[in-house]
Amino acid sequence: MPIRPEHRFFYPIDWRELSMAIRFGRAQGRCESCGRPHGQMVYHLGDGRWWDAEAGRWRDGWGRRIRVRSGTDILGRARRTHVVLAAAHRDHDTANNADANLAAFCQRCHMIHDRPEHQRRRWRTLFRRKAMGDLFGGPYA
Template sequence: MPIRREHRFFYPIDWPQLSAVIRFRRAGGCCEGCGRPHGQSIYCLDDGRWWDASVGTWRDAGGRSLREPPVIEELAAMRLTKVVLATAHRDHDTTNNADANLAALCQRCHMLHDRPEHKRRRWATLFRRKALGDLFRGPYVK
């Protein structure tokens, strides 16, 4: 996940190297949340289940092997996606770069991990837009 320009000063200067160590040396190129392999295209369903081609089994959103495969109707919603690992801060504090605070997560796991922060930012953005609309254009209209 790219770092916004206004947030770059929160990260250390050697962040790319630190991130690479976490993603590829410690995590072995797999998501620490669900086990998806970096750089590979995988088949996945909307609820997080995915096909692990290296083992030949379906896995759930947590990376555990499923006892029963999805039914035919569910496979119609299957999509192909490329996995890209990113390094996430577990406590959302970008100044805390301790090894235990960093995790290698795929796009899905990273978005789920950051969901509360995204909701907070969305609220702040909508609140700011409403305030600016009230100030300059009259009542806010969706």
């Protein structure tokens, strides 16, 4: 996901090159959390389980091999998604660009990693909307 313009100044000038080095140099084009390959269409079940076509196995949300019962209708539940890797800061500090602090995550793992920050922003947005309503429209009913 692209960096928002208002957050752009938090990242170094060479962020694109640094991100490429982490995603494709160190991680070899695979998510460092679950192992999904960059740029591939992956079949998944929506709960983290996904089909690893190279290995011919189902994997869980952490990349471990799992068995799926053959009696269940897997193909009817499977969906496809295009995997895109992104570089993420493990400690959420954009000023800390050490190799140990950067990770290559697919979009699912990146969203899980950033969940607390997204919840904080959601709360702040709702709080600000309510405050604006109180300021201009009076208290809510």
